[in-house]
Amino acid sequence: DTEVTQTPKHLVMGMTNKKSLKCEQHMGHRAMYWYKQKAKKPPELMFVYSYEKLSINESVPSRFSPECPNSSLLNLHLHALQPEDSALYLCASSQGLLGTSYEQYFGPGTRLTVT
Amino acid sequence: GIQVEQSPPDLILQEGANSTLRCNFSDSVNNLQWFHQNPWGQLINLFYIPSGTKQNGRLSATTVATERYSLLYISSSQTTDSGVYFCAVERASGSRLTFGEGTQLTVNP
Numbered sequence: 291d292t293e294v295t296q297t298p299k300h301l302v303m304g305m306t307n308k309k310s311l312k313c314e315q316h317m318g319h320r321a322m323y324w325y326k327q328k329a330k331k332p333p334e335l336m337f338v339y340s341y342e343k344l345s346i347n348e349s350v351p352s353r354f355s356p357e358c359p360n361s362s363l364l365n366l367h368l369h370a371l372q373p374e375d376s377a378l379y380l381c382a383s384s385q386g387l388l389g390t391s392y393e394q395y396f397g398p399g400t401r402l403t404v405t
Numbered sequence: 406g407i408q409v410e411q412s413p414p415d416l417i418l419q420e421g422a423n424s425t426l427r428c429n430f431s432d433s434v435n436n437l438q439w440f441h442q443n444p445w446g447q448l449i450n451l452f453y454i455p456s457g458t459k460q461n462g463r464l465s466a467t468t469v470a471t472e473r474y475s476l477l478y479i480s481s482s483q484t485t486d487s488g489v490y491f492c493a494v495e496r497a498s499g500s501r502l503t504f505g506e507g508t509q510l511t512v513n514p
């Protein structure tokens with residue numbers, strides 16, 4: 291099974307709200323990723339977790355806060371977002387990270403609208 | 406960082422036609438993936454192909470790592486092939502996937 295699941299599928303939130311995006315995989319992968327994708331552009335990496343530790347933060351504003359409670363789950367906590375943060379947020383996972391390259395598998399995404 | 410260029414940026418075909426999409430990259434890579442993004446946003450893995458040739462049904466891909474390019478072939482295209490095709494590469498030492506800008510494919514009935 292090569293499935294990554296994400297909830298919710300759609301989210302509309304105001305600029306003062308706090309919400310969370312969730313991602314789950316049961317493939318035994320040890321690396322998990324958050325990407326942001328704007329319309330008609332490629333995905334852009336935000337965060338990488340390797341073995342449940344944050345290993346890459348691509349200078350993402352602090353209003354985005356990732357969390358990896360265990361090796362199967364990845365959350366992205368959102369607070370005080372701006373309308374320009376509206377985008378498709380994609381989660382991905384791969385077998386490992388540490389100096390080796392593995393195929394990444396993506397979830398279906400959460401389409402976020404900030405009003 | 407590594408540069409990834411995809412061509413053509415847009416492609417319109419009639420159903421049944423064949424096509425070739427190209428991905429050029431500027432440095433040695435350990436990982437190269439082709440994805441199809443459907444209209445709902447799902448990125449579907451097509452090939453994991455850092456080198457060599459693979460085939461899956463009507464699709465095939467070839468990566469010539471020494472010359473830093475990869476080709477995706479779509480034969481007998483169908484309307485369901487429409488969407489954006491992305492090439493993504495990763496340099497050595499487990500860095501990160503860098504995506505090209507994609508090829509927007511439209512297959513008309």
